[in-house]
Amino acid sequence: MKKRYLIALTGVLSFGLAMVFPTVQRRAATSHIWRLAESAAALPAKPVVPTFGQADRVIGRNFGKRVYLFHGLPGLDGYWQSPDRQALVDALQEDGSQIVVVRLPRARQAFYADGGAAYCQAFRTWFSAFERGVSQRYGAAREYTVGISYGGYHAMLAAQDPTIDGWAAISPVTDLSRLDEFRWQSNSRCQPSTPSIAAKPGLMVYGRHDRRVGSDLLSAAAARIEGGGNDRFEAADFDAKGHGLSEEMVAKVEQWYGLQPPVT
Template identity: 35%
Template sequence: MKKRIAGAALLGAVLFGIAAKGAIRETSTRVRASIEWARGGRQTAHFTPNEKVLTPADWRGARIYLFSGLHNGPGMWDQPMFRPLVKHLLANGWQIVIMDSHVTVARHFDDGGISYCRALREWIDDTDHRLDRATPARHRVLFGISFGGYQAMMATAQLPWVDGYVAISPVTRIQALSEFWFQNNDRCNPFGVSKELSTRPGFVSYGDSDNRVNSVLIKDLVEQVRPTTIVHPGKGHEAIEEYRPSLRWLADLDLAV
């Protein structure tokens, strides 16, 4: 009996050691990757023109830019959750521009976001001018979810030709995201352009329990900017699914007629 107990104890210790070693290795890998990412040197923010344009047959001049979440990429709008949004916009006469705003390099914010804001503004401005040469637009709205909401707000504040913006569960402070814990966007965040945003029609919705982007930060921002705001009680970042109220807000803008 004593031998069996001793054997079981020894086996348990070995298995525990293997598991602990694996956990330590995994943690060490994550930490090492983060340190390498942080120390990798400055990289200039750059966006590659690679948009997808959907134009309804009865288009009358209203253009909407769609910006996806941090890790989703433009394929986000083909997902079952968001496909009805795209269909609704097309049915209501919007020309849709799906922007490839995938972000993988946190070092864009080494300078507090100055280069990032400049690159974002130039990217969207150049895209719009290029599209206008083929199909001139009369109205333009920027629509973003999560990190895309951050992009929509920052571009709106910098581009005078934007008629309004929609930000669903938007990022405000970049360091709120675990991927960007070692960075800051103190020189490229919606709080710094709250005056400019407050002069534009805007819609913001979020869950009041969102730990992904920090709902307290969004609450503080909307109190400064005063856009049309909807808060979803008890919801976290899954509130990105609650985009339908924004479609009613877009209809009230009356830009697609």
């Protein structure tokens, strides 16, 4: 309880300091503080049990390749409608793939109060059953996971499932405490298994100036996967603006995915 009061007091003081900045900087600072406050407020003694689900529809028909697409923060609603993200969806569709859009739980909840152990277990159990249901309904296919940011993190987690043939993570989160939404939590017990995902075709793309998830952390994560001796993994960094998705990054994912074979 004392920690909560300390965090709240820090937020109030920070808000006061933010008011001395110009309008644009003030807006950014206020948004930052608000996310921190929401994250701090969602810290019960035990982690919250997450709820996962499929989005509105499955896009396209099954021509032998299927993508499970994971969105980033703050949530699914409207996420894939921005031009840059829609370009990614279009690029995956052009390859003749069926796309299954996954709805992740709403952020700013205490999913990782225990280091993420309960969250990881819940996600693995859910995704295994979910994939099985999709395959039974739509037929066999080579299956891949693709995600952006927080979704990239989940794409890597999902790639641990033995049914998944490969994965692509765009600016994935590796340390959740870097995000304001989970600042006071940790995913130290919910990390993608390097040996598991390194044994499959994989791609990681990110911007060199990404301060939200940390370009240094992504570079280190890529080095760990490459260190496993997997010649089917590729990492590429780009001169993208901040945490954004550039045309070059989309083109790289499209190129990589186009090389992945369909089911035979």
